[in-house]
Amino acid sequence: MKKLLKGARVIDPSQNTDTTSDVLIVDGRIAAVKDEIEISDAKVIDLSGMIVTPGLIDIHVHFRDPGYEYKEDIESGSMSAAVGGFTAAACMPNTKPPIDNAALVQYVKSKASKAGKIKLLPIGCVSKGQEGKEIAEMGDMAQAGAVAFSDDGKPIADSALMRKAMVYASMFDKVIIDHCEDPFLFEGGQINEGYISTLLGLAGIPAAAEEIMVARNILIAREMGTRVHIAHVSTEGSLRLIRQAKSEGVKVSCEVTPHHLTLTEKAVMGYDTNAKVNPPLRTQSDIDALLEGLKDGTIDAIATDHAPHHMDEKDMEFDKAAFGMVGLETALGVILTHIVKEGVLSLNAAIEKMTSGPAKVLGLDMGTLKIGAPADITVIDPNRVWTVDKNKFFSKGRNTPFDGWRLTGKAVLTMVDGRIVYSDDIMHNYS
Numbered sequence: 001m002k003k004l005l006k007g008a009r010v011i012d013p014s015q016n017t018d019t020t021s022d023v024l025i026v027d028g029r030i031a032a033v034k035d036e037i038e039i040s041d042a043k044v045i046d047l048s049g050m051i052v053t054p055g056l057i058d059i060h061v062h063f064r065d066p067g068y069e070y071k072e073d074i075e076s077g078s079m080s081a082a083v084g085g086f087t088a089a090a091c092m093p094n095t096k097p098p099i100d101n102a103a104l105v106q107y108v109k110s111k112a113s114k115a116g117k118i119k120l121l122p123i124g125c126v127s128k129g130q131e132g133k134e135i136a137e138m139g140d141m142a143q144a145g146a147v148a149f150s151d152d153g154k155p156i157a158d159s160a161l162m163r164k165a166m167v168y169a170s171m172f173d174k175v176i177i178d179h180c181e182d183p184f185l186f187e188g189g190q191i192n193e194g195y196i197s198t199l200l201g202l203a204g205i206p207a208a209a210e211e212i213m214v215a216r217n218i219l220i221a222r223e224m225g226t227r228v229h230i231a232h233v234s235t236e237g238s239l240r241l242i243r244q245a246k247s248e249g250v251k252v253s254c255e256v257t258p259h260h261l262t263l264t265e266k267a268v269m270g271y272d273t274n275a276k277v278n279p280p281l282r283t284q285s286d287i288d289a290l291l292e293g294l295k296d297g298t299i300d301a302i303a304t305d306h307a308p309h310h311m312d313e314k315d316m317e318f319d320k321a322a323f324g325m326v327g328l329e330t331a332l333g334v335i336l337t338h339i340v341k342e343g344v345l346s347l348n349a350a351i352e353k354m355t356s357g358p359a360k361v362l363g364l365d366m367g368t369l370k371i372g373a374p375a376d377i378t379v380i381d382p383n384r385v386w387t388v389d390k391n392k393f394f395s396k397g398r399n400t401p402f403d404g405w406r407l408t409g410k411a412v413l414t415m416v417d418g419r420i421v422y423s424d425d426i427m428h429n430y431s
């Protein structure tokens, strides 16, 4: 089956191209991208006024499957991703049981392929049972399809274990993704340590809790010549460390979330548990530093850290509520509205941080519209003004701080291997 996408602005940061072109898809792959393709036996989709990009890739989501399917499962998570414009997502292994062996990696893959929406890329545990003691069977998991390793939800507290893990992962050409948090400095913390935590009488999480671990990881990566990826970077100090390390040739990469780019610690005023997240929302000067890091390339990727929780786990006293927020269905709109429209990043640079940037972090040949590549494609309506309504989410999670936000720009069509996996109302006649 051939499909012909007509007349869109086609942006492909992997090839540094931005043109008004037609895109021809044959057998699920990109067959041609050029002016005015004429072909009689293709289904034509008119996309004038729209933007076509490589399918968005999210390298940090929690799909809670197996074990916590009441929060999210692979099916609902995959649908939520497709609606947000994502064609691929890497899912964290902090499930029950944790994804720490090849059979569980297989489980994730087969359930995702049954769901038939996006490409789900399993991340395996660094340590058995995520207990931080013994290295998990990373080789087996890599062979089964794990794309990276992480104990996310928790830091890898033991530096010797981290060093072993980095070296071991490098043998399979995989990266360790670390949730950077010094457990002793973090202890009991609820929100960013500062004026607001004092005002609200909540235990603070100091910036140094993150920065100590970022520094440690950089030191190990430097010493061993191995790679490390810093999850959800949130402080000015972390950025400074990563920028410096990169300039010295250390193989460190990092990601930032839409919420850390747009919300400060003030969002928790009124004890709003939807704004309770780990790492915590920080200050305006941290946001300024993160924006600078996006601009100068210190930050490699934008990732949602989509962390669905049940309402009952959020609707309780602040210090008992779960950490985390959903993000897949709001990420693109938040980035286009608050990062691109505000002039922080060009549209092309923002798309790069959501396509080829994350693909590169994982060392995957994805996030491109080059000829022959799988037709994983996102169609964006840049002018669509819409209001976030958490009750309309396809995710099971309703825990968002963005409910009610007016956003400009939305994914209207998502294609995986040339198949339409999501289409917005106006695109319905094409699906």
Ligand SMILES: NC(=O)N[C@@H](CC(=O)O)C(=O)O
Binding pocket: 062, 094, 152, 153, 154, 179, 276, 277, 278, 279, 305, 307, 308, 323, 324, 325
């Ligand atoms: N980010 C969060 O606040 N929560 C995540 C864990 C994590 O990403 O560390 C979760 O699994 O709920």
Ligand SMILES: [Zn+2]
Binding pocket: 152, 153, 154, 179, 231, 232, 278, 279
């Ligand atoms: Zn984390």
Ligand SMILES: [Zn+2]
Binding pocket: 060, 061, 062, 092, 152, 153, 305, 307
């Ligand atoms: Zn996470």
